Amino acid sequence: MRELLSDACARAARYTDALATRPVAPAPADIAALARFDEPLPEHPEDPAAVLHMLDEIGSPATVATTGGRYFGFVTGGTLPAALAANLLAAVWDQNGAYRVMSPVAAKLEEVSAAWLRDLLGLPGQAGAGFTTGATMANLTALAAARHALLRTAGWDVEQDGLFGAPPIRVVVGDEVHASVLKALSLLGLGRARVERVPTDDQGRMRADALPALSPSTIVCLQAGNVNTGAFDPAAEICAAAHDAGAWVHVDGAFGLWAAANPRLAHLAAGAADADSWATDAHKWLNVPYDSGIAFVRNADDLRAAMTVGAAYLIAGADREPCHFTPDMSRRARGVEVWAGLRSLGRAGVADLVDRCCRHTRRFADGLRSAGYQVLNDVVLNQALVSFGDDEATRRVIEQVQADGTCWFGGTVWQGRAAMRVSVSSWATTDDDVERSLAAVLRIAGSAR
């Protein structure tokens, strides 16, 4: 075992070292070589060292170097050193995080990190927390709590009796709602198409003046951090209106909620803490390994009621049982890496990480704007949208940038126009990474001109 683990660590270190020089996207030949995995199920056992060798030889070159400093696609964090090392140790522990009796340390570190996160993100101290695979499942988890609470108020037990025959729940979303919220609503029986959509402004923010009349049977889904622009729905105004009407407010803050951890940017998330539930990711801006998201619910009992199960052999103690707050039962101890990330950065380190990503994004926007390209959004956070001319020109530049390998940016369509998305979310990105990447984009866009 010791030799095998040393071999794994040596290979991991070589992979990490190579990040500085390898292309960000894998070469087509490396992707084609994945066909070597297409073999019949082996009839006989194989030496674990040989299995690892094969995985490294074929698998490592076919990864995307998202943990390096020059990946700017989607909203993708890297892996903080402390979180990565904690992940390795926790993998060796192989703890089942369902019940406290199965892993006291997993239960403890969830509690500690949940408390630190509530503090850091400005959320209510008593809010219940569930550790999920990501923000999609955190949205689902929090919205299940909302569904529970609203129907209980209406005299209906949704966990026992389901939705057939239940009093209707209305769901209000902004036109720019993230697809994962719609997915969560569909899984909860609340439907994607029956939502009431509120128009948004030029930055994708929900227009508070266009809210429909709300009621105690309404869930309002806000967004903290639009995936294209980084913009925030006006939470203070909408939370006040919603609560006057007895409605529930849920905030999808997958990455944007982390603005609250930086004093200079916290104003963007103003009012988000007034909501009733929140979803966020740790694998985005906190830079812990996949998969890691957290659902928070102001009234922890609502979350517990929506997620709890019982069976004779599952004897829960008096303390918080992790699986009473998540859709999963058996699952890995993902609180470990959240704890390690926060323990290593501290409050100042998180604020600095958020600040650096925003500064790098502004540098990209300024550099591209001064070369004559158009930045389509107000760059308020770590997201910028760039057009290189008409849609075809923009798509061609994105494609060539991805093939060039210096860095990686994705594309989108923003208000009818093709755009390159600049999304800086990694602790690993340095000023030098930004300058090298900017130079590559300018070179490619310039020759396309």
Ligand SMILES: *Cc1c(COP(=O)(O)O)cnc(C)c1O
């Ligand atoms: C990334 C993202 C999600 C989905 O998060 P996953 O971790 O991929 O499940 C939801 N909402 C927003 C705003 C996001 O940026």
